[in-house]
Every structure is written in C-alpha cells, then in structure tokens.
Amino acid sequence: MLVIEPRFVDRERELETLRELASYGSPLPIYLYGPEGCGKTRLLREFIKRVHGVTIYIDALERRDPETAIVLNPVIEEVRKFVREVALQAIGPLGTYLADRITLIVEKIAEKVSIEGRSLIVIVDDITRAIGLDRVEWYVKWLYELIGKLHRRYSPKSILIVATTSEGKSLDLVMRHTYTVVKLIWNLPREPFYELVQELKPPNLNLREELWRVTGGNPRALIEIAHVHRWDIGSWLNTLERRLTKVLTTIRSRNLENELMKAIEDPDTVHTEATPRTEQLQQILTEENLLIYKYVTTLHNTEVPSDLELGIGKYYAWQIPAYRDILKKLLIQR
Numbered sequence: 521m522l523v524i525e526p527r528f529v530d531r532e533r534e535l536e537t538l539r540e541l542a543s544y545g546s547p548l549p550i551y552l553y554g555p556e557g558c559g560k561t562r563l564l565r566e567f568i569k570r571v572h573g574v575t576i577y578i579d580a581l582e583r584r585d586p587e588t589a590i591v592l593n594p595v596i597e598e599v600r601k602f603v604r605e606v607a608l609q610a611i612g613p614l615g616t617y618l619a620d621r622i623t624l625i626v627e628k629i630a631e632k633v634s635i636e637g638r639s640l641i642v643i644v645d646d647i648t649r650a651i652g653l654d655r656v657e658w659y660v661k662w663l664y665e666l667i668g669k670l671h672r673r674y675s676p677k678s679i680l681i682v683a684t685t686s687e688g689k690s691l692d693l694v695m696r697h698t699y700t701v702v703k704l705i706w707n708l709p710r711e712p713f714y715e716l717v718q719e720l721k722p723p724n725l726n727l728r729e730e731l732w733r734v735t736g737g738n739p740r741a742l743i744e745i746a747h748v749h750r751w752d753i754g755s756w757l758n759t760l761e762r763r764l765t766k767v768l769t770t771i772r773s774r775n776l777e778n779e780l781m782k783a784i785e786d787p788d789t790v791h792t793e794a795t796p797r798t799e800q801l802q803q804i805l806t807e808e809n810l811l812i813y814k815y816v817t818t819l820h821n822t823e824v825p826s827d828l829e830l831g832i833g834k835y836y837a838w839q840i841p842a843y844r845d846i847l848k849k850l851l852i853q854r
C-alpha cells in the first residue's frame with residue numbers, strides 16, 4: 521500500500537529546542553522516548569531537513585534499504601557507496617550495523633567536508649529495539665564517550681547526539697546512569713491533532729472528537745484508522761481487541777485483574793499503591809507498550825499534564841486511551 525506522508529503539523533517548540541541544542545551542543549546524548557507512533561521519527565526527520573550543520577540520521581531498525589537506513593546532509597557520495605556495499609554483505613540489519621559505526625561514518629564525511637567550526641548532529645532512531653535491551657546501557661555510554669572523542673578529533677562548533685526509543689523497559693536501564701539526558705515526547709495536542717485529521721480528509725469532520733478520545737492524539741493510530749480501516753473506528757478497535765485479549769490472558773494467569781482494574785481507572789496506582797503485584801502488572805503493560813512511565817520532562821522542559829479521561833496520570837499513562845477502554849471492556853465482559 522502506497523501511503524503518502526501527511527503534511528507535518530505542530531511540534532514547533534520541539535523543533536525550536538532541537539535547533540538550540542544543535543547550535544549550542546549537548547555534552548550528554550539525548551535519549552528521546554515516547555509512545556509508539558507519537559511522531560519521534562517524523563519529528564527528527566523534519567528537524568534534519570531544517571537544521572544547518574553536518575547531519576547523520578540512522579534508522580537503526582532498517583534491515584536492508586541503504587536510502588532509508590541513513591540520511592546525510594550534506595550528501596557524501598563515498599558514504600552512500602560504503603552503505604550500499606555494506607547492505608550487500610552485512611549480516612543482520614543494516615541500520616544496526618551503521619549505528620555501531622558512527623565513528624567510521626564521521627571519518628568518511630570528514631574526508632570530504634570540513635566539520636571544524638560546524639554543528640554536528642547524529643541521530644540514531646529506534647535504538648533499543650534494534651540493538652536489544654542487553655546492549656542499550658553500553659550503547660548510550662558509548663554515545664556519551666563518542667561526543668568527547670568527536671570534539672577532540674574534529675573540533676566542531678557543537679555536537680548533538682539523539683537516540684530514540686519507545687521501549688519503556690529500556691528506561692530503567694538508561695535512567696540509572698548520568699551519562700544521558702532522558703526526554704519525553706508525547707502524542708499530539710488536541711488542536712494539531714484536529715489539523716491532522718482534516719489533512720487526512722475524513723468523510724465527516726464530526727468524527728474528530730471520537731478520534732481524539734480513542735487515540736489520545738497518537739498520529740500513527742489516526743493514520744491507521746484512516747488508511748487501513750477507512751475511517752471505521754470500530755474495525756480498528758476490533759483489531760486492537762484481538763491483540764489485547766492475549767495480553768489479558770497473561771494478566772489473568774498471574775491473578776492481576778484487580779490491579780489492572782485500578783490501573784484502568786488511574787494508571788498512577790501502579791506507583792501510588794505500589795505492591796509487588798502492581799509492579800508485576802506494570803512490567804507486563806510496559807513490555808507490551810501499553811503503559812508508559814511519563815514522569816520525565818519533555819524536550820522543551822514541560823510536563824505532559826495529567827488527563828484521566830485519556831488515561832494520563834502524573835507518573836504513568838496509557839500510550840493510547842483505546843488500550844485502556846478495550847481492556848476494561850474485556851475485563852467486565854467475563
């Protein structure tokens with residue numbers, strides 16, 4: 521299915537913050553995390569189009585396609601050639617291979633253009649899923665050391681390294697160290713979300729409130745409803761229900777239904793009423809990317825406000841409100 525990316529909406533403050541970070545540099549890599557489909561990749565791809573400097577964007581999850589696995593500005597033919605060659609022989613995903621070879625890529629760039637006195641921006645997208653939880657701590661520390669190394673070797677004006685993930689589980693591992701700054705990015709706010717709805721040309725604009733209520737502003741969910749389910753929200757919910765039924769089996773088998781019911785009413789109960797059982801539930805829901813720890817400031821240093829109607833607490837939130845609604849329905853149905 522060929523789907524054209526919708527026009528980019530909002531994220532002005534995020535872009536502004538990224539521009540500032542790129543211009544002044546950050547001594548620590550930024551570990552950007554947020555719900556699946558909230559727009560991390562899109563934001564960073566839009567950012568590299570707009571920023572001045574030498575930029576390297578690596579899609580760590582890309583398996584084979586050289587043009588998707590790496591985006592360079594300026595385009596350096598030698599690097600593209602290197603990536604094409606690697607793509608032919610690399611064992612394992614191409615993006616992951618490149619994520620491990622940033623030093624080499626910068627070296628090849630520096631042979632062609634001067635990095636001295638310029639901003640150097642390196643983005644490694646979806647790093648955790650690509651390299652695995654067991655390597656993420658090591659990798660983030662390596663990125664931190666890379667900043668110092670690149671400064672010494674190339675004397676750029678500034679360096680910004682951003683790594684992204686939607687794996688909540690990696691957060692515990694990364695947050696216990698001081699060599700990275702963890703930042704949150706959330707689903708779209710209501711007005712920009714409505715703009716995006718309009719952009720996708722729904723059959724009826726009245727749908728937008730319902731779309732907001734079920735997706736909580738998640739652009740991927742919206743696009744899925746529009747393109748895959750042809751605006752049939754019920755059909756989308758039905759697909760989710762099939763996935764969540766399986767998760768519920770796990771929760772039931774551990775006898776965590778009461779804890780789940782509480783977390784459905786208020787996700788913060790896994791923190792405020794923490795017991796070994798809520799902890800177990802929290803881990804299952806986090807691993808399934810249904811619940812997310814959100815007591816982290818956003819890129820532009822604000823907090824995502826609580827909104828219990830959308831399942832957003834102060835500490836934890838449902839990634840998409842529909843997850844919570846469906847789990848509730850399935851629990852009650854029994």
Ligand SMILES: Nc1ncnc2c1ncn2[C@@H]1O[C@H](COP(=O)(O)OP(=O)(O)O)[C@@H](O)[C@H]1O
Binds near residue numbers: 527528558562740
């Ligand atoms: N601000 C935005 N404006 C328009 N479309 C967006 C925006 N943010 C995300 N999208 C679209 O939503 C989908 C999911 O976004 P993506 O960046 O892949 O999410 P993530 O990387 O967080 O999982 C993509 O199709 C993307 O183009």
Ligand SMILES: [Mg+2]
Binds near residue numbers: 645646
């Ligand atoms: Mg992404």
